[in-house]
Amino acid sequence: MTGAAGDPGAIERALRAVAPERWEAYETLLGALAAGQVWMLLWHGTPGSPDAQYGNMEIGGHGYAPCVTSPEQLTASGWARGHEVISGxxxxxxxxRTRWGLWLDPHRPGGGVGVPWADLRRxxxxxxxxxxxxxxxxxPQVQAGQFYTVLEQQAGEVRPLRSLRRCWVQPVLGQPYLAIGLDLYDTSPPAIEAARALVQRAAALAPEGLAVSTVMMADEFDPVALWLWANARPFFDRDAGHGHPGPAAPAPQHPTGFGYGVPPQQAPAQPWPQQPWPGYPGR
Structure with a gap:
């Protein structure tokens, strides 16, 4: 399937500007990828065929599906098998959703640029x-006693709410904020809305200038939720008694990969194209 591309050269221009620690340039690349299209390299089959399978690369122990960013780069790559044009x-x-990243132009000098799965989620x-x-x-180190008190006092009234956790989030771009993890018995839209409304009411008593956000603990793809499961004890736990810490949090069942941001850039271990391991199914 061919995706729309508002500016065919945007991804390649952004790609040339990406370098370690240049987070603004990387964010521009993500925006160009979201609005553009790529040429996925098929190891097996043809676009739309039942046996279509994307190529694979393993970099730093993590899986990536390779692609190129233009017809010119497809020619430069020397790829002789099938390909599929798809929107970013x-x-x-x-x-x-399967914790695979996307590797852009792996044939380029230096090995191209990888986009980890957490950024694909973004x-x-x-x-x-x-x-x-x-x-x-x-x-969190911020003092927000009234905020937490209201949360603990009113959390018991939100019946779908099992527990609350918290952490301090500092993005590489943008302002830091306090994240409240919502662990629910019931993740239906009304239950989620009730839990978020609780946090919103309490946020009126948060210190001035403190940004507060919520994260669903049931979201197995959210790096903040995974961190909370592994590292934060509940400050409200219905099963253990209101306002008392529960048992130690379970470890996350899924790896977070590199998390957000450009992974450590390293060229493929073998010259391109390298022999891939079993590929991710194509469309």
Whole structure:
């Protein structure tokens, strides 16, 4: 399937500007990828065929599906098998759900640039809706006694709410904020809305200038939720008694990969094209 491309050269221009620690340039690349299209390299089959399978690369122990960013780069890559043109939004939505990243132009000198699955998730959900990384996550040090008191006092009235956790989130771009993890018995829209409304009411008593956000603990793809499961004890736990810490949080069942942001850039271990391991199914 061919995705729309408002500016065919935007991804390549953004790609040339990306370098370690240049987070603004990387964010521009993500925006160009969200609005553009890529040429996915098929190891097996043809576009739309039942046996279509994307190529694969393993970099730093993590899986990436390779692609190129233009017909010219497809020619330069020397790829002699099939390919599929797809919008950046569609491929991001497909890959992040299986914790696969996307590697752009691996044939280029230096090996191209990898986009980890957590950043593909940002593209799929909306770049303006999730914080830019890499994220620094830690225990909150901010004093917000009234805010926490109201949360603990009123949390018992929100019956779908099992527990509350908290962490301090510092994005690489943008302002830091306090994240409240919502662990629910029932994740239906009304239950989620009730829990978020609780936090919103309490936020009126938060210190001036403190940004507060919520994260669903049931979201197995959210790096903040995964950190909370692994590192934060509940400050409200219905099962253990209101306002008392529960048992130690379970470890996350899924790896977070590189998290947000450009992974350590390293060229493929073998000259391109390298022999891939079993590929991610194509569309």
């Amino acid at each position: 939004l569609e491929i991001a939505n497909a890959l992040y 593209i799929a959900v909306g770049l303006d809706r999730l914080p830019a990384g890499p994220l620094r996550l830690s225990e």
